[in-house]
Amino acid sequence: MAQSMMLLASLEGDDDLLLLSCMDDDKESSIYHKLGIDELSEEQFRTLFRFKKEDICALCDALGIPVKIVCKNRTVCTGIEGLCILIRRLAYPNRLQDLSHVFGRSTAEISYIFNTVLDLIDSIHGHKLENLHQPWLSHAKLDEMVAAVNQCGAPLVNCWGFIDGTVRPICRPQSHQQLVFNGHKRVHGLKFQCITTPDGMIAHMFGPIEGRRHDAGMLRESGVEQQMQHHMTKANGEVYSVYGDPAYPLSPYVIPPFRGAVISANQMRFNKKMSALRVCVEWTFGKILTLFAFLDYKKNQKLYLQPVGKYYRVATILTNCHTILYGSETGSFFDVSPPFLHEYLA
Structure with missing residues (x-):
């Protein structure tokens, strides 16, 4: 007893x-x-x-x-x-x-x-989180995802995914605290950049990187635009693009909302509609923490004692597997099925 x-x-x-x-x-x-x-x-x-x-x-x-x-x-x-x-x-x-x-x-x-x-x-x-050259991201699959985004009323006609960064809080380290302190979130943490597709999968992840870094700097260091230039361009020269928040610079492959103190009514409608669809990135971030709550307990995320970044990467791979087997909120919203398990892990 x-x-x-x-x-x-x-x-x-x-x-x-x-x-x-x-x-x-x-x-x-x-x-x-x-x-x-x-x-x-x-x-x-x-x-x-x-x-x-x-x-x-x-x-x-x-x-x-x-x-x-x-x-x-x-x-x-x-x-x-x-x-x-x-x-x-x-x-x-x-x-x-x-x-x-x-x-x-x-x-x-x-x-x-x-x-x-x-x-x-x-x-x-x-490597599947770092490389866009994967069998399940064929041009036929990209066309299917673009069509699904357009079916939801997206004014951006070539959007196949949504890009965003996330800060994962960690226990305050004893040294080099300023490198991992994120002033916007007011926490010590590591940052990751993810591209979420309409089927609920995380097609690309870059990180971990110091928590103080800006999203635009992560985009530059990730090299994902160079990958999209090679693998997300059609034979006729048209490109597939992803949509991001105002932190990202404009390029043919990454489209941010219209910025400025004064924008037209059409531009405002564009921003509003795309913002409503881009929220699926947050759903994916939330699913990782819902399935694997250990990652959300920052007192046990000790930078110099544990492979904190590897925890999040492996949890992301397992989350993708969970999405393949049981679906996701994002896939249901856009009505797109994820790839098969053997196709993703091949």
Whole structure:
């Protein structure tokens, strides 16, 4: 009984209480025991691990996670267990001690497994967030997305996506605080630049970069315009463009709203309509944090102690996979289907 009370005291939040409720009564006397995944209901499993039980094996295989994982300290686990540890760690602000109760492993083993799978996914699929030359971004798919944006009344006739930057707050570092302090948001943080497509996917991500940097500087350093020049130009010379906020400079591939103290009525209508559609970028940023709330707990985002940027990148890849499997608010709004899982992760 005393051990049960100690375990209850160590768990925080509804998700952790759900984990405790899934434990067998005859095993409660042992703090370190493995979670019986087969005994979880579909609803419980999706609450804890964000994906359906029937899809987790296919996701593990599509991500290229091996059946057997051997960490640097020779800790061994299955690929499914490693992926579940990664997702559970990112899904909620858990302590390693809390995960030890769940997976029946020591905190050191949990840490090694988590970081090994994190590095594995980022090394295999991280380039997909940096490169627009991907099979699922063919000109036929771009035409479909342009048509969907136009169907929603967009006055910009060649828009295939929306670009924006986001600041992810971090714990205040002990050194070089001025580099990561964002004066606009009044927080220490890292910045990321994303292009969201009408099917709810994040087609491109640049970052992390210092929190003090301006969106226009991120655009220049990302080189995404050069990529669009090569891959987003039709044979007849017409281009596909993305729409951004007033922070971005005007170019053939990135279109900001009309600026100035005095603009015409048509320009005002253009700005209003495109702004209403550009909000889908915020929906995507919100979905990442909804699925992986660990990223929104800045006290545990320690710049020089943890790969904070890698956390967000891998969570973005997993969010794209979640969108492919279960859809998104953005895809429903524009009525566009995302690519298949094997097509995106190929």
